[in-house]
Amino acid sequence: MPRVRSTRLADRTGSEPSARPGIVAVAKQAKVSIATVSRVLNNLDTVQPELVRRVRAAIEQIGYVPDVSARALSSGRSHLFGVIISNLTNPFFPELLQNFEEYAVSLGYEVLVASTAYDLHRMSLCIDRMLKRKVDGVAVMTFGMEGPLLTRFADRGVPLVFMDRAPDGPNMSAIQVDYETGIHQAVQHLAVLGHRRIGFVSGPEQHASVANRRFAVEDAMRKIGLVLEPELTFSGDHSLQSGELALAHFVALPKPPTAIVCSNDLSAIGVMHAAGSRGISIPRDISLIGFDGIEIGAYMVPPLTSVVMSRRDIAEAAVNALWCCVEGKVAPPTRVGTHLLLRRTTTVPMGSLDDLSCLPSS
Amino acid sequence: MPRVRSTRLADRTGSEPSARPGIVAVAKQAKVSIATVSRVLNNLDTVQPELVRRVRAAIEQIGYVPDVSARALSSGRSHLFGVIISNLTNPFFPELLQNFEEYAVSLGYEVLVASTAYDLHRMSLCIDRMLKRKVDGVAVMTFGMEGPLLTRFADRGVPLVFMDRAPDGPNMSAIQVDYETGIHQAVQHLAVLGHRRIGFVSGPEQHASVANRRFAVEDAMRKIGLVLEPELTFSGDHSLQSGELALAHFVALPKPPTAIVCSNDLSAIGVMHAAGSRGISIPRDISLIGFDGIEIGAYMVPPLTSVVMSRRDIAEAAVNALWCCVEGKVAPPTRVGTHLLLRRTTTVPMGSLDDLSCLPSS
């Protein structure tokens, strides 16, 4: 006995919304079987051009839109990519997401965003959400997705892409980022200006992509005969607040650094803010370099010098890795570059300026 | 003849991912019918407690996760809410989205984000995407969704929620924002400081929520005997860049304003930046008030005074309106408040300071 499903919809709207035409309607209109329509929809080049034309015309004519749920149910693929990030309010992520969305959509996918706020429970919930929606792949842009949590994905064979380092596994891939180049440029730049006491504000180092930034800084300093002093290293969490704390820590030191490198722009902005409210001038008193190259950095006063990492490149690499996995193709290894973007938060260190200004009077 | 669908998955992963248990497995395990399982899943309180317990236990035991596609296909509801915004890179939207997501998820919904970049073609695409995924409702947080575009939603009976003003229709609702309070406070504050020439940087006024801000400014000024001069009104687009242009415009005037109110924080930050690069001091030379109260505003140097509008309230009102529509309930009318958040970008106007400083020497 036939059910009258459309009643529900009609009830909701008051006016009768035209019942959405299905694949059957298209088939009828084009005088072909639904199988053929399906083939055309999926570009299975085993259909005669004439039939393709007729089907296309029919689709156009009756305004047919395929039903994603039905397709997902029967094909097992949701055409959904998940993105797990820590926090949307760090401008880096929206910028990343914007690109991710654009590229994913161009490939016929939608994006499901979930933010963890670094909270283990919320992380677990995020995974549930992704699993429930049967995402075809997930880009994990936060840390803490190890061990037991990860196996939930692995068990279902969900492809995963990470930053920098992926756990072992058949469906795991990683986006390689070349931190060295940009960070070496940054450290070099400071050294050339005359800085020797360089401080570093780190982020949540559980995340490989964050730890690697510190390694790159240490490495760059070592290469020019400097060391990253433990007291000049502040462990933050990439938030504005942690930047403030970092500055407070540094200026309380007997010998504060003359320059600070931050693991991300948000902390750098925090440093600027804290400096401003203490009457410490950036860059006159302390030079500052951030990391990420977020747009708003250019609008700080003074504009923030930063090591730029292309959101677009990362987003596209991530989508691509996922897409390749789904399609059974091998994702080409990607390496995303970084480079120093000079703006106005660096200058020669305090001391050297004093020396210069002393010359005339000596 | 039985198909062996799982082969595909197995092929993908190499190792055999345990076939996902379905509702049948749960029913078998709990020794009830699938209908009962379905009832438990949907909390249809017509099931005996004992059976509920058994079903819950079975679900737990075999790690059952309902299949959303199947559920969507058969129930006609996707449990997906769409959010259409102009641009993710304006910090206001991520902050809004974060709250939207949290609340929607707590109600069992996922969020599909689409950004239009104010581009008509992309807008149309956004609607296609939403329709294709059969979202149960859409929050439209950008302008340009009028007429023909909107009817695409209306035809399908998709509930819509807007800011400030909703088109007529059975499934349309609007979040009322009380701009007056906050903006009156802002204008009042400037007036009390002594400002008379107050400039206004507007946004894309096609959007009611933007136009209303201008009205509120005009209204507030009128109430204290001032008028918003046409030459002191700059029409921007809420971007950082348009803030820069605005400042350039204002300072080129024979009599520049002594204070500027911006339609959003991003433009205000643009104004600050442009001022900084011209050696114009905020607030000494020009006082500045933004709108939105985005987090980063507090980290500007000096911290940006702004009219705050709660992202949480707006997000929750939006989700709630949509949810009520879907559930056939009547959404209670919401009114979101605004208020002035004093930080450090306002002070007495230049002239009055001069007067004071002249006193001793006269």
Added chain:
DNA sequence: GTGAAAGCGCTAACAT
């Protein structure tokens, strides 16, 4: 190359 038909895993009508 094309069509007929069997499910995909649920929900909801109907029968009990």
Added chain:
DNA sequence: ATGTTAGCGCTTTCAC
């Protein structure tokens, strides 16, 4: 209160 069963709109096998 619980079970039985017919679809939801597709994809995909299999037969032609």
